[in-house]
Amino acid sequence: MISALMPTYKRADLAFERGEGSWLHTSDGRRFLDFAAGIATCSIGHAHPKMVEAVSQQAAKVMHVSNLFQIPQAEKLARRLVENSFADSVFFCNSGAEANEGMVKMARRAQMMAGHPERTEIICMDGAFHGRTLAMLSATGNPKYLEGFGEPVKGFLHVPFNDIEAVKAAITPNTAAVMLEPIQGESGIKVASPEYLRALRALCNETGVLLALDEVQCGVGRTGRLFAHEWAGIKPDIVSTAKGLGGGFPIGAILTTETIAKGMTPGTHGTTFGGNPLACAAGNAVLDVILAPGFLDQVCARAALLDELLDSLVADAPDIFAQRRGLGLLIGLRCVPAVGDVQGAAQDAGLLCVTAGDNVLRLVPPLTVSEEECRKAVALLVQAVSTIRENHKNKTVLEPTA
Numbered sequence: 001m002i003s004a005l006m007p008t009y010k011r012a013d014l015a016f017e018r019g020e021g022s023w024l025h026t027s028d029g030r031r032f033l034d035f036a037a038g039i040a041t042c043s044i045g046h047a048h049p050k051m052v053e054a055v056s057q058q059a060a061k062v063m064h065v066s067n068l069f070q071i072p073q074a075e076k077l078a079r080r081l082v083e084n085s086f087a088d089s090v091f092f093c094n095s096g097a098e099a100n101e102g103m104v105k106m107a108r109r110a111q112m113m114a115g116h117p118e119r120t121e122i123i124c125m126d127g128a129f130h131g132r133t134l135a136m137l138s139a140t141g142n143p144k145y146l147e148g149f150g151e152p153v154k155g156f157l158h159v160p161f162n163d164i165e166a167v168k169a170a171i172t173p174n175t176a177a178v179m180l181e182p183i184q185g186e187s188g189i190k191v192a193s194p195e196y197l198r199a200l201r202a203l204c205n206e207t208g209v210l211l212a213l214d215e216v217q218c219g220v221g222r223t224g225r226l227f228a229h230e231w232a233g234i235k236p237d238i239v240s241t242a243k244g245l246g247g248g249f250p251i252g253a254i255l256t257t258e259t260i261a262k263g264m265t266p267g268t269h270g271t272t273f274g275g276n277p278l279a280c281a282a283g284n285a286v287l288d289v290i291l292a293p294g295f296l297d298q299v300c301a302r303a304a305l306l307d308e309l310l311d312s313l314v315a316d317a318p319d320i321f322a323q324r325r326g327l328g329l330l331i332g333l334r335c336v337p338a339v340g341d342v343q344g345a346a347q348d349a350g351l352l353c354v355t356a357g358d359n360v361l362r363l364v365p366p367l368t369v370s371e372e373e374c375r376k377a378v379a380l381l382v383q384a385v386s387t388i389r390e391n392h393k394n395k396t397v398l399e400p401t402a
Contacts, residue, residue: 012347014026014032014347015027016032018046018047019034019042019045019046019047020045020046020047021045021046021047021048021366021368021370021373022034022035022045022046022365022366022368022369022370022373023046024046024352030350031350032347032350032351032352033350033351033352033373033376033377033380034046034352034365034366035351035352035353035363035364035365035377036352036353036354036362036364037364037365037366038243038248039217039243039354039364040185040217040222040243040244040330040354040364041243041244041246041247041248042244042247042248042366043220043221043222043243043244043245043247043248043286043290043366043367044247044285044286044289044290044366044367044368045366045368045369046248046366048247048285048289048368050285050288050289051247051248051282051285051286053285054281054282054284054285054288055249055278055281055282055285057281058073058277058278058281059278061277062277063276063277063278064273064276064277064278065276065277066272066276067270067271067272067274067275071275071276071277071280072277073277073280073281073284074092074275074276074277074280076280076284077090077092077275077280077283077284077287078090078092080284080287080291081253081255081287082255084226084291085226085227085239085255086235086236086239086255086257087239087255087256087257088256088257088258088261089255089256089257089258089261090253090254090255090256091253091254091256091261091264091269091274091275092251092252092253092271092274092275092279092280093251093252093253093254093271093274093275094250094251094252094271094273094274094279095131095242095250095252096130096131096214096216096217096240096241096242096243096252097130097131097132097133097136097252098131098133098242098252098271098274099216099240099241099242099252099253099254100130100131100136100139100179100214100216100240101131101133101135101136102240102254102269103179103212103214103238103239103240103254104122104135104139104177104179104212105268105269106238106254106256106260106261106263106264106269107122107176107177107179107210107212107237107238107260108120108176108177109263109264109268110176110210110237110259110260110263111176111210112263113263114208116208118173118174119173119174119175119176119209120155120174120176121155121156121157121172121174121175121176122139122155122156122157122175122176122177122178122179122212123157123158123159123167123170123171123175123177123178123179123209124139124140124141124156124157124158124159124179124180125158125159125160125161125179125180125181125184126141126158126159126160126161127161127184127187127188127190127357128140128141128158128161128179128180128181128184128187128214129142129181129184129185129186129187130179130181130214131216132145134149134153135153135156137149137152137153138152138153138154138155138156139156139179141156141158157170161180161184161190161192162190162192162193162196163196164196164199164200164203167200167203168203171203171207171209175207175209176209176210177209177210177211177212177237177238178200178203178204178209178210178211178212179212179213179214180192180200180212180213180214181213181214181215181216181217181218182197182213182215182218182228182229182232183217183218183223183228183326183327183330185217185218185330185356185362186356186357187356187357187358188325188332188334188356188357188358188359188360189325189326189330189331189332189356189360189362190325190358191325191326191327192232194231194232194233197229197232197234198232198233198234200234201232201234201235201236204237210237210238210260211234211236211237211238212236212237212238212239212240213227213229213236213238213239213240214239214240215227215228215229215239215240215241216240216241216242216243216252217243217330218327218330219239219241219243219244219245220241220243220244220245220286220290221244221290221295221296221299221367222244222328222329222330222364222367223299223303223327223328223329223330224296224297224299224300224303224327224328224329225296225328226290226291226296227239227241228327228328231327237256237257237260238254238255238256238257238260239254239255239256240252240253240254240255241253241255244286244367245283245286246279246282246283246286247282247283247285247286248282249278249279249282249283250273250279251274251275251279251280251282251283252274253283289367289368290367295367299328299329299367300328301371302329302365302369302370302371302374303327303328303329303331305371305374305375306329306331306363306374306377306378307324307331309374309375309378310324310331310333310363310378310381311324313333313378313381313382313385314333317382317385318336319336319389320335320336320337320342320385320388320389321333321334321335321336322334322335322336325360326363329363329364329365329367329369330362330364331362331363331364332356332360332361332362332363333360333361333363334358334359334360334361335359335360335361337388337392338359339355339356339359339360339361340355341388342361342384342388343355343361345384345385345387345388345391346361346380346381346384348384348387349380349381349383349384349387350380351377351380351381351384363377365377
């Protein structure tokens with residue numbers, strides 16, 4: 001018989017009963033260093049005192065009222081995001097996929113409001129991942145994810161990533177926006193170059209096309225800036241984010257300019273749960289930590305340490321690791337053996353990681369990770385390397401039978 005919980009995931013045989021900082025504990029007493037962080041979501045670690053206090057206090061008051069009423073917690077969170085970004089206005093939802101759906105709607109409506117209703121097409125990138133709704137599967141464009149779900153939603157086309165000439169060639173009078181991740185996470189931690197992002201900004205300015213950035217995974221301090229596009233010194237028109245914003249509690253957000261936001265009048269978009277008091281209490285707790293003086297500098301310092309340690313590991317183990325990729329604490333190690341084998345060996349050693357495309361092992365620790373924990377993580381990867389080598393040495397090769 002099928003399990004009560006639908007079998008949509010290949011789950012590891014681990015169940016965690018509690019966490020503290022960068023560590024997770026199982027019910028049978030095992031302890032794991034968490035460099036998966038709920039897939040780059042537990043941004044301030046597990047059971048952070050500010051998060052526990054904020055969520056507990058808010059849950060004891062009121063968790064949900066709907067957007068039929070004023071929500072001071074959402075107003076505060078929106079104001080803080082505006083004060084610390086390019087944006088003038090924010091819409092809250094529940095997830096990254098919802099944020100990306102809303103971002104596409106806003107881009108199309110803004111073009112209509114500007115007198116260009118024909119501009120509905122969205123240029124996306126090869127290797128993108130924008131979520132699991134039907135429209136965002138089409139924006140993602142991966143045939144594996146689309147299989148069995150009927151015809152793709154129209155209006156999305158794909159060009160090579162980091163190729164400005166391909167974008168230029170794809171723009172037509174029907175183009176509404178260029179949509180991309182500054183760092184492609186799911187496809188293997190591929191970073192858009194600052195020059196590429198600056199060229200995209202200039203091209204969009206020239207053509208009247210909007211620049212829409214998916215910072216669901218790379219935003220909210222993950223790279224050492226509040227948003228990854230800041231490293232290129234550009235201002236996008238719309239940004240989506242989620243994951244780390246709630247520190248583990250579900251929340252998504254769309255940030256945009258006044259020009260675009262003013263077209264989203266009552267009735268044009270909505271959500272039942274988005275921006276409720278409990279979710280926004282969690283988001284404000286995350287920003288209390290991330291926006292504290294010196295915190296993002298600390299993220300950069302931890303990232304620099306990991307870069308140094310991991311570069312040494314790649315040099316020492318070229319039979320296991322081919323390359324380090326990434327920016328800040330969104331790190332990828334391209335593997336030589338199957339990435340699942342490397343992840344399994346790391347997990348056996350006590351380190352939790354995430355796989356990604358292009359045979360990449362993804363390391364996305366909490367932003368609060370300590371220097372000692374960074375060194376410990378690399379030591380556990382060294383242990384995993386030894387295990388993989390030993391397993392390979394002992395592997396029995398069967399001769400083919402006649």
